[in-house]
Amino acid sequence: MLLARKTLSRRAPRLRDPERTRQRLLQAASREVYRYGFQSAGLDAILAAANVTKGALYYHFESKEALGHAVIEEVVAKLQRDRWLVPLQQSKDKEPIDALIAVVQAIPARPKDVKGGCPLVNLTQEMSQLDEQFRKRLERIFHAWQEGIAAALRRGQHQGTVRRDLVPEETASLLIAMVEGYEVLAKNAQDVKVWNMGIRNIVGWLSSLRAPSKRRRG
Amino acid sequence: MLLARKTLSRRAPRLRDPERTRQRLLQAASREVYRYGFQSAGLDAILAAANVTKGALYYHFESKEALGHAVIEEVVAKLQRDRWLVPLQQSKDKEPIDALIAVVQAIPARPKDVKGGCPLVNLTQEMSQLDEQFRKRLERIFHAWQEGIAAALRRGQHQGTVRRDLVPEETASLLIAMVEGYEVLAKNAQDVKVWNMGIRNIVGWLSSLRAPSKRRRG
DNA sequence: CCAGCAACATACCGACCAGTATGTACTCTG
DNA sequence: CAGAGTACATACTGGTCGGTATGTTGCTGG
8 A cells, every 4th residue: 555556566557657658658759750850740640640639748848859869769769779888898708700790690680670760860860950959968978879889999999809900989970970971871862782792791801900910809 | 037046146135044044943942952951942043043033933833842843853863873874885995993983082172162962962861751653763873873883893893803702783782882881970070081081081992992913804 | 115924022821830828636634 | 435636538719830822023045
């Protein structure tokens, strides 16, 4: 009786579950924004997809902008962490170059994803110039991304498996540019083949970052 | 008297000059679309910038979409030709790699351009998934771009100045991806320094495409 | 010089859309 | 179990925007 019903069983279907409502809004909004862009995303479409009314939306979020900010911070940022940062940190047994190759190859190549492009790029293209609030939030994600890759490269340099002549941060930015650039090309072509070609070329380039194999530390 | 007044002197200021009106509309539209995206570009803002009324607009263009198509085909495509195709074709005296490096370094690095990003990417990100008419027009530009670079690389391979182990079309696509990718990064950062770093890294990579210098044909 | 079409100009319309005002029902606390 | 505040629901508004209907003027050929 003292504990919140939330932590107990679900016998009563809970007509009110604010956190769940918030999540439904975030998910619906991220899908709509992913597809049409932030400015062209309609609140009514989001509400219909989330099966939620306008009153609920404006209870949880101050404005459309606030909703967009939350999408970036909670949905887009999480996606990036799960696809890049976590795998890179968890594969300390592998050589960093191999880990990077694995991560690149693990980027979803389903038609849906290829045709939609990268959420980060979509939002950056649309909003970075127009809204400083959006820009800053996106920049944080880019920075964490670059730093994650750079850290892996530095580790490889210490190991002796990555060329010492390259600057980790700059090489990381180049990798990101390649990935994003190919996502743009694939999105324009609306064709998975273009993306697969991109992966091949990127992986080939990544291989060229290995230190010449004089001798490696086990 | 028989010749059109157009080809003669300008003593009468010509209140009606349909071709000039059309061009004013195209320029104003391309600026507005470049800044806000196609969907968010307002016709009224375009009309105000062009100092033209709605009646004139809809006399020259069937719809907003038609205006957008014209912007792509006449403004964006021309930009791409002038920056890439023409320079590459005109520098047959130089080695292709040097020509490519020169072209990359000649991409405008003014704050305005960096903050606005690449028109091609902007439009692709926004429209390729939503409108097949836009997509096809953009794809033609990308294809011509890639083909222009690939042709230069092939020429270098025949010369013996470009590595024979790389596939011209794929290498061209990788170069495009790098350029576009860095334009995205620089646009997000809203910082010219990021773009300059990109150029350095791209130029460094381009240098790695040279054939190992055994012996070159003059 | 005038008729007729080309090249505009102006006013207006209906749709859409973010945001709000206000009402209501669920749920937790005491 | 009552009352209060949380978590919604509904109806409406003001503004914007693409598009159109219709009027007007400059230009050109005859």
